[in-house]
Amino acid sequence: MNRDYADVSMAVIRRLPKYHRYLKDLMEKEIYRISSRELSRLIGFTASQIRQDLNCFGGFGQQGYGYNVEELYNEIGKILGLHKNYTTVIIGAGNLGQAIANYPSFIKYGFQLLGLFDVNPKLMGMKIRDINIMDVDLLEDFVRENKIEIGIICTPKEVAQNIADKLTKANINGIWNFAPVDIKVPNNVTVENVHLSESLFILSYLLNEKEHFKKK
Amino acid sequence: MNRDYADVSMAVIRRLPKYHRYLKDLMEKEIYRISSRELSRLIGFTASQIRQDLNCFGGFGQQGYGYNVEELYNEIGKILGLHKNYTTVIIGAGNLGQAIANYPSFIKYGFQLLGLFDVNPKLMGMKIRDINIMDVDLLEDFVRENKIEIGIICTPKEVAQNIADKLTKANINGIWNFAPVDIKVPNNVTVENVHLSESLFILSYLLNEKEHFKKK
DNA sequence: TAGATTGTTAATCGATTAACAATC
């Protein structure tokens, strides 16, 4: 049993949300126990890897039985910090910002949206999910006063670093960044990037792979 | 020199879009040559890794000189297939679908949107970027008739597999999937997932990591 | 030519898989 989560590699951690999702599905299907072998068949990881992964965080299984679905789901949820609530703001209230504001699992898992910010005067006063869109000049004070934990950057890439700096100054804990740049922040701020164009380019690569191969 | 791209590991391939992006930045700054050491400092990979990565696809550099920025940018663009155009449709014309439709790098790199589909009658006839929103019942015929290469799924998770099946039947090449499920398709269809909630959960994990550590 | 930097091989590191004793 290993409770020093800092030892666990990012490779393992990035698989946790997928376990979480499949366990949720199993719960909805009223399946109460599952072996690493069955889970392997569903999820596509080897049974060995599943047992290794889960054991990084504790002995959740039982020999001869397998894993209790609900218990494992809850444990992984806790490891991911999904039992807590987080205060968030979105900067950039265009299509993407609005999409995030309305994203089901965002709402469902305790990510509480307290403010939306933009530079476009036309958007000021508009409401998304009962949240007023505010001028980005108010961002720093708002984040400080409301002790916002997570800032979500949905702006064009040109201003993303500037927004990140403001968030950092206002003592943000984490940034979820959708702008296609690598923003720089001090060590005490956590950044998670969603680089949509990188994903699209990989798709483009994969579509061409066979042709590259033929050329050989 | 290795031109059998099928040999190149996904780890390398997933780094290519980042090289591409940084080289673009360098071009805009009118920097014409760069060594692996300088690029390393910018991008955060080791110089050794950069040289290894690039050498999977050919000897783009020159001893004693480094890499020609523009040439390397163009070569990586070609490897990623960004010199081509792709025909696409978006299924699900909500916030996310609209955000993708208007996403700058989507438009910029030759991903041509030909159709938008939804089930919501209120959206029918609406236009996004001059594209009519159509009923999803028309999807299969439209994809077949217009030889659509890429289908972009921006629907709720419940219908994503059904949409993927329709796309597959209509001879789609690739699917860019934003629904939080792992869709199943035959081998000849390429799927690239963007699982937003997984990314959010990782951020949540990282925000809590220090606390886990303290408990030890 | 001398200096710089690549391309490439070899060494190291880390992650995945296999195997099996422990145990429910």
Added chain:
DNA sequence: TAGATTGTTAATCGATTAACAATC
């Protein structure tokens, strides 16, 4: 008890880093 399946160690595989000869 017998069968099943975990937890965990050891073996394998793959990816990253280091080193340096080749060469511009």
